[in-house]
Each structure stands twice: as structure tokens, then as C-alpha cells.
Amino acid sequence: MGGIGLKLQIFHSGYCVADGAVVNPKEGRGKCRFYATWALLEHPKEGYVLFDTGYSFRFGEAIRHWPFRIYGLMTPYFLQKEELAIERLKTIGIDPQEVKTIILSHFHADHIAGLKDFPDSKIVSSRSGLEQALRVRSWSALGCGVLPDLLPADLEARTQVVPDEKLAPVAELENGHDLFGDGSIHLCALPGHARGQLGAYFHTASGPVLLAADAAWDLVTWQKGILPRSIVRLFFDDWKAYQGTFWALRAFHERRPDCRVLFTHSPELVEMDLEPLRNKL
Numbered sequence: 669m670g671g672i673g674l675k676l677q678i679f680h681s682g683y684c685v686a687d688g689a690v691v692n693p694k695e696g697r698g699k700c701r702f703y704a705t706w707a708l709l710e711h712p713k714e715g716y717v718l719f720d721t722g723y724s725f726r727f728g729e730a731i732r733h734w735p736f737r738i739y740g741l742m743t744p745y746f747l748q749k750e751e752l753a754i755e756r757l758k759t760i761g762i763d764p765q766e767v768k769t770i771i772l773s774h775f776h777a778d779h780i781a782g783l784k785d786f787p788d789s790k791i792v793s794s795r796s797g798l799e800q801a802l803r804v805r806s807w808s809a810l811g812c813g814v815l816p817d818l819l820p821a822d823l824e825a826r827t828q829v830v831p832d833e834k835l836a837p838v839a840e841l842e843n844g845h846d847l848f849g850d851g852s853i854h855l856c857a858l859p860g861h862a863r864g865q866l867g868a869y870f871h872t873a874s875g876p877v878l879l880a881a882d883a884a885w886d887l888v889t890w891q892k893g894i895l896p897r898s899i900v901r902l903f904f905d906d907w908k909a910y911q912g913t914f915w916a917l918r919a920f921h922e923r924r925p926d927c928r929v930l931f932t933h934s935p936e937l938v939e940m941d942l943e944p945l946r947n948k949l
């Protein structure tokens with residue numbers, strides 16, 4: 669299975685609050701936090717690669733006007749300045765200009781709000797995700813969870829689009845789109861949650877990892893096979909496809925228990941973020 673080993677660090681930039689019973693209809697109670705985590709990968713030749721960016725304060729500006737105010741009401745967000753992706757990177761000695769590539773799992777605001785802080789980075793997204801993000805306006809944008817104000821003006825010119833048919837299905841994700849042509853990062857399709865959602869599969873020193881974005885929200889709930897409340901279909905791209913991805917990922921994990929599956933908003937990712945801090949104390 670081999671592959672070039674990448675260094676992986678997880679950070680979070682803010683969080684929003686959601687209803688626990690929506691995430692886990694069987695056991696969820698009260699409110700839960702959806703931390704906007706993102707990953708920093710270090711590739712020996714390609715340099716620093718981000719997988720998503722988390723929130724930035726531009727989210728607060730983008731939801732000031734109708735109909736986008738509804739977005740803010742549905743997902744009230746909390747963010748400290750020191751949590752911004754650029755600030756997080758600065759604290760570990762990385763300049764935003766050193767981030768060569770940003771992989772976008774999908775265009776929901778909590779994944780891309782920091783994008784404008786990286787004007788020099790190449791962006792990677794699925795073709796269908798980018799096309800939808802560039803096309804939608806006003807109510808149709810809201811319905812897709814896209815805030816057009818968060819998109820850089822030169823987004824299309826800077827984006828390396830991956831045709832959706834090149835994104836491997838979950839069952840074959842080890843053979844997904846080879847991003848750098850060296851077998852280090854394979855991109856796979858995680859349809860359902862958002863248009864053209866993609867995941868990244870790669871090797872680290874401590875084993876293989878799949879960044880599975882929002883294919884599920886909570887690791888434990890996914891391990892138990894509990895789907896979110898079906899009301900989410902109102903803002904998911906395709907509820908049936910979401911379920912297909914959810915179960916296919918479980919089948920993949922049964923076959924490949926060595927591969928850690930990381931979901932953006934799952935609480936243990938924040939623990940991974942805090943771990944280096946604890947080690948410093």
C-alpha cells in the first residue's frame with residue numbers, strides 16, 4: 669500500500685451550534701458544537717497543503733443581508749481571532765504564502781470562509797462543486813449552503829478542477845484522483861452532503877488517513893450506524909446519495925480498519941488540534 673508519508677496536523681477555526689438530536693436522533697440531547705476543523709498537510713516536494721479553511725469573520729459579514737441572514741440563524745457561529753487559519757499557521761511559523769494548495773472538500777461556508785486569506789494558493793475542487801458555487805445566487809445559493817461573498821473573485825482562474833468522474837467511489841478510494849501524480853494524495857467522491865463533496869486519502873507516519881469532510885458529522889454516531897435526522901435532506905444536496913456514502917464508508921472501514929477516518933466536525937478532531945498545545949504545557 670505504501671505511498672509517500674505526509675505530516676498531518678488538525679486545527680479548528682471557530683464552531684457553530686447545532687441540535688444534538690439532529691446529529692444523533694437516537695441519543696442526541698441539547699446543543700452540540702460543530703467545530704470547523706481543517707487539516708494542514710506537509711508534502712516533501714509540494715509543500716504545505718490545506719484541506720478546507722474553517723470559519724473567518726467574513727462569514728459574519730456575508731450573513732448580514734437577506735436571505736443569507738437565515739444561514740447565520742441556522743448555524744450561529746463563534747470565533748476568536750487567534751483561531752483564524754492564518755493566525756494558527758503564523759503561530760507555528762508558516763506564512764500564508766507558503767500554502768501552495770488548498771483542497772476544498774465542498775463549498776459550505778464553514779469550510780471555505782478563510783479562503784480569501786490565501787490569495788496566492790492554488791485551489792482544488794470538484795468540477796460540480798465549483799460550477800454550482802459560481803452559478804448560484806441569493807435564495808438558490810442559500811439552499812446550497814453557499815455564500816457568494818466568501819468566494820475570491822479569481823476563484824475560477826485559480827482552481828484546478830477535478831472532473832467528478834475522476835473522483836473514485838468510496839469502495840475504490842485508494843485509486844482515486846492522484847492529485848500530485850506521485851500517489852501521495854488520492855481524492856475520492858463523497859456525494860450527498862453537498863454538491864461534488866470530495867475526500868482525501870493519504871499516508872502518514874502513523875498510518876493511512878481519510879479526510880472524509882461531512883460524509884458524517886460524528887465518528888461515534890457513524891460507527892453505531894445512526895444517520896442524522898432526515899430533516900437534513902432539506903439542505904443536503906442528495907439525501908439518498910448521502911446514505912449511500914455513509915454506508916459505503918462503513919464498508920470501507922470494515923475492510924480497512926487500519927485507515928483512520930476523520931470527519932470535519934467530529935469532536936475528537938478538536939482533541940487532535942489541542943494535543944500539541946497540551947504537549948507544550
Ligand SMILES: [Zn+2]
Nearest residue numbers: 776861862882
Ligand atoms: Zn458541509
